[in-house]
Amino acid sequence: MTSAPPSGPGAFPKPSLAGSQLRRLGIDTGAEHVVYLRRDSPICRSEGFGPHSRLELRAGNRCMLAALNIVHAELLGVDEVGLSESAWQWLRPQADERVMLAHPASVDSLADVRAKIYGRSLDATQLHDVVRDIVLHRYSHIELAAFITACGGDHLGLNEITALTAAMVDTGTRLHWPQAVVVDKHCIGGLAGNRTTPIVVAIAAAMGLLMPKTSSRAITSPAGTADTMAMLAPVELDEPTMRRTVETCGGCIVWGGSMNMAPADDILIRVERALDIDSMGQLVASVLSKKIAAGSTHVVIDIPSGPTAKVRDPAQAQLLARLLRQVADAFGLQLHVLISDGSQPVGRGIGPALEAHDVLAVLRNAPEAPADLRQHALAVAAAVLELGAAAAPGKGLAMASQCLASGEAWARFQMICAAQGGLRTPGVAGFRQPVTAPHAGRVAAIDNRRISRVAKLAGAPSAPLAGLTLDVHLGDAVAAGQPLFTLHAQSPGELAYAMEYVSRHPCIIGVEEPR
């Protein structure tokens, strides 16, 4: 006991942190960083930490915020600090490295989020600060949810969407290309199948355009473009290999996840999907930030519109198209928007390998190639060729069709695959079962969302050969017992599980009885 006043920051010892040895606990909590401590650990006692305290961890010059889980049992030593998988990968501690734990400094940009909740507009500086703190993982998941909700319901104005897009580009890597024209395409998702990208890249590159395509893996869908492409060639390329591929072939189709382009988008999108909140402003910022960061100058956006697609009707598609154009203008990005038919899946296969088979069939001009996928890929390719000035206005479709029919596109695709590490042949799942029409009639509706759900229950995308193939299209006449679609699975359990769902949801493909 002493009565001396504090004489400065150094006068009182901090509680000793010696012995705060890091331990990888092997718990994958998703994207949120979690740190584990024992309740009776000196650090919990001295700092008054409890479950869901936020902590700041420092190791060397690396810093991280994390949520605290308190461990009661003997999972940890009393002096140990456990890390979740994402926390371990973020902090990347060296062997025997020790960690400092403290109450985190307040995250000042949260005041901007609160201002937004109260209906105020945020300026470019405020949005930049918010996005920077998000990229630094300084926001908890509930804080991310608050930001997304505050911006949801179309509460973002045009200036805010533009500033959010810029902030998302500026807080990540931005690729630069020597060419003046760099083309790209993007499809506003929600439609099963529809795997046009490899075909479009092959045609655009064959016709002399530069199309360095980075794609994502599936988050909630049965396959992302990167998942499908991974069935055909390596997609996890480092930047030098990707650049070499683009230089030699004029294009590539790689996974963008390792390139840190618009990383805020990857963080926000997971929470948006978990909340199932579709905000047009955030969608525009998400799509355009990735394109700008990839160095694209001319982008075709495909918006399928249909009752079970992401965009439900043409009016909503027009609104979205206008907003995309307005924001693209602010960045000097040339945009062409295609509003396409989103009433049913495009192509036959749903799932990484099954979609890859469709892509190969179209590229090879195989007789069994799905005509709808071929036609839609040609329409997108035509728009890309015209926007990139490889084809004169109105001449894109003829050029694309000729490129495909002549085998040039297939040759270019093989060249790209070789440069990425070698063309692969996708396999076929061992367990298959058709789902048949309960009665004769005409195919009246195909539920995109449930089709995707079934493909996922069958194992896609983590079981890459799994998914389903469609045996009919809208309007087809079918006989009772005729296959509507066929499930593909890599294990009997997954097949059974998907079938159980199908049996409970008879209207995945609706067959209208003849009158």
Place this chain on the structure above:
Amino acid sequence: MTSAPPSGPGAFPKPSLAGSQLRRLGIDTGAEHVVYLRRDSPICRSEGFGPHSRLELRAGNRCMLAALNIVHAELLGVDEVGLSESAWQWLRPQADERVMLAHPASVDSLADVRAKIYGRSLDATQLHDVVRDIVLHRYSHIELAAFITACGGDHLGLNEITALTAAMVDTGTRLHWPQAVVVDKHCIGGLAGNRTTPIVVAIAAAMGLLMPKTSSRAITSPAGTADTMAMLAPVELDEPTMRRTVETCGGCIVWGGSMNMAPADDILIRVERALDIDSMGQLVASVLSKKIAAGSTHVVIDIPSGPTAKVRDPAQAQLLARLLRQVADAFGLQLHVLISDGSQPVGRGIGPALEAHDVLAVLRNAPEAPADLRQHALAVAAAVLELGAAAAPGKGLAMASQCLASGEAWARFQMICAAQGGLRTPGVAGFRQPVTAPHAGRVAAIDNRRISRVAKLAGAPSAPLAGLTLDVHLGDAVAAGQPLFTLHAQSPGELAYAMEYVSRHPCIIGVEEPR
């Protein structure tokens, strides 16, 4: 491989769940339920579960939604299902009970939350559905954050606040009392100290009113009323013991946490505090739902207003008072609002035991009793006596003062403590250190928030003797080196840690140099 069509829900076996043995992992994740599975477990493989999937668990007739964490390492057997502490307590599995896991049915009320995000008003049925699902723990933390954010920024209208209040009452236990008049009091927090409740209950009960007080433990403050009262008597009473206490003594001061009154509030408030979002509508619903659920008919609400209190200025206090009255009217609740001085803490001690010492000193008419606490408690008691018609208008203060001065209040308090299980004497912390004025001058400001922070760093409330005592009030003249406040801690480490914070924040108590 078969080509038979599905013949009904029973035709395809569900993947076997035999072997899904529950295991308590001893991880406290806070309020959010978490379930742990190995990535290679049959259930993860067959259902396609991944980190942050939401799962439905069923054991017997109990059902629970939980977030999934994937365990890589050898923390679990491949057939085991690990549960976090809150999940274990919610599901309360019997020995060797097995659990069924499945994709959760969709939570329909989330559509109402989305509607609210889009600016639509919710009606009573919608708000009831939302609150019911929250109480059933069907909302994830990010979904709670979305609901709170959508209602924040004063986006709730009067009808919505009333409906939210009703829903919060209806989804929990509601106490009923035979008496026509049941008084209560509540203080809108943010002010350190200010522990008037035990004094007010003693006076009201001694003067013949019924005051069955249920209080909370601290969530983010250094002490809740239940924490302080626990220093003086047992507070974790079952309902029969509480009712016996109220019948024999006319009042009680117990912890309300075990009584399941307005349980949605407890869930929402944790997320609100973590987000640091103050929404007036949610505050009103939170306060009034607890009072209505407790069976109160006449309630005095104390709103301290000051620059570092929860309510920053008198205009805001008036707005809040009006909203409280309007919603109370809808429930036939008689309300009296006191707007008090929130410019500095009330009383000397901050922390459970230190506040209990203040309460005892006032009740015993000790010469060292803090005059401000005595005066404020009498003002609240006077309002309670008048609102409950124990005192004529304008006569409450004289009656309360007489009751306290005569020892009647102290006698009643001892009687209440005896009925609750016996009066206790709070101890004194072993490690104390004064913080002194850096120079002579006048005390110009006391930062409530930092005072609370320091008390918590010293160990309050989990170290119940810890906290601080104030040695000065606003306006006091002090000499250089004169104590401003004194830290109390139960360990040297905690004392050092609080002092370290004090040394970095010299303006916790601002001393203005004489001109």
